Amino acid sequence: MNKDGFTVHRWGPGFESVRFDDHNYIPQYLQQDTQRKLRDAIEKGLTEKDTMPGYVYALNVTDPEHEGKLAFKVGYSKNVTDRYSRWKNICKYITGIRGWWPRSINAPNDYDESLVEKLITSNQQGDAGPMAGQLERLVHIELTDLATHAPYLHPSFPNITYRDVPPQEMAKPKRKHCGSCGQKHQEIFSFRRVEEGDLVGKEWEVIVKPVIRKWGEFLKDHFAEEI
Numbered sequence: 001m002n003k004d005g006f007t008v009h010r011w012g013p014g015f016e017s018v019r020f021d022d023h024n025y026i027p028q029y030l031q032q033d034t035q036r037k038l039r040d041a042i043e044k045g046l047t048e049k050d051t052m053p054g055y056v057y058a059l060n061v062t063d064p065e066h067e068g069k070l071a072f073k074v075g076y077s078k079n080v081t082d083r084y085s086r087w088k089n090i091c092k093y094i095t096g097i098r099g100w101w102p103r104s105i106n107a108p109n110d111y112d113e114s115l116v117e118k119l120i121t122s123n124q125q126g127d128a129g130p131m132a133g134q135l136e137r138l139v140h141i142e143l144t145d146l147a148t149h150a151p152y153l154h155p156s157f158p159n160i161t162y163r164d165v166p167p168q169e170m171a172k173p174k175r176k177h178c179g180s181c182g183q184k185h186q187e188i189f190s191f192r193r194v195e196e197g198d199l200v201g202k203e204w205e206v207i208v209k210p211v212i213r214k215w216g217e218f219l220k221d222h223f224a225e226e227i
Contacts, residue, residue, distance in 0.1 A: 025218060028161040029154075034145040035162075041137050054132030055080040055125065056139060056212055057100035058204075061188055063093040063178070070203045071190040072098060074143060074212075076136040081125045091181035098204055101216040102129040105209055131219045138215040140187065143208065147189045152199060152207050 026035050057080045061071040073094065077083035080100045087094040096117060099105045103126030104116045111119065119125070129135065151157055151165045178185050191208065194200050199207070 025214065027158065029151040029158060029165060030142065030145045031149060031162045031165070031167060034141060037141045038138060041134075041141060046131075046134060050133040050137070051131050052078070052133060053128035053130055054078045055100045055102075055128055056105075056132055056135050056216065057083065058098045058208065058212070059084065059087060059094050060096040060098050061093055061190075062095045063180075063188075066188075066190045068193065069190045070193055070208075071188055072204075072208065073185065073188050074136075074139060075187045076132040078128070078132075079125070081120055081123050084120055091178060091183065091185075093178060093180045099209060099212075100125070101135065101212050102126065102220075105212050105216065129216055129220060131223060134223075135212075135215055135219055138219075139212050142211045142215075143189045146207060146211070147191050150192045152203075153192060153194060155197065157199075 026038050028035075030038075054076050055078075056074070056076045059073040061073050063071065073087070075083075080097075084094075084097045088096075096113070097120050098113065099111070099116055100120075103124070104111045104119060146152065148168050149165050151160060151162075154160050154164055156164070177183070189208075191203055194203060
């Protein structure tokens with residue numbers, strides 16, 4: 001591994017290692033430390049839990065703490081229908097499901113929010129995707145950078161590098177007792193909203209969802225065994 005790329009060692013017998021130019025997967029507008037964390041996560045040894053199939057989902061969060069921002073609880077589960085139902089029943093700040101990989105965060109099936117809700121409430125979660133634990137890890141690393149440094153607010157985004165983005169103190173997913181349900185929420189990412197330009201109102205479609213889709217497709221196409 002070096003700063004110009006990473007090597008994938010596919011899970012399971014009979015697969016050869018594959019070398020990638022990381023510019024195809026790791027945007028240069030991410031901070032250098034974030035880029036390193038992504039390479040390290042890709043090349044590290046995986047546990048059996050990392051490779052199990054499942055779903056990576058994003059739930060809408062309307063906690064007053066995140067007022068004025070776009071907030072999502074992003075995690076993974078072996079059954080996204082049950083996970084969403086549980087959170088929605090116990091917490092009034094979980095107001096909907098924005099999408100999940102692979103069923104609704106998928107280029108051929110780019111559902112709008114109302115259809116996403118209908119799919120999940122009618123138990124049409126679809127087939128699980130491979131390596132859900134590893135997918136969650138990669139997604140969390142990149143979303144943490146986006147939520148902290150907000151490179152998408154730069155007028156020339158995405159054609160910028162980390163040098164164009166003022167570094168901020170790195171945010172961590174919130175882990176605190178909820179004022180609604182008393183649970184200790186994890187994995188909540190809060191994004192500053194775009195106020196001008198072509199990305200206004202498109203933070204989910206253009207910034208957040210593509211991160212989940214990109215790493216989901218990467219693991220499915222280049223890393224995992226068939227499931």
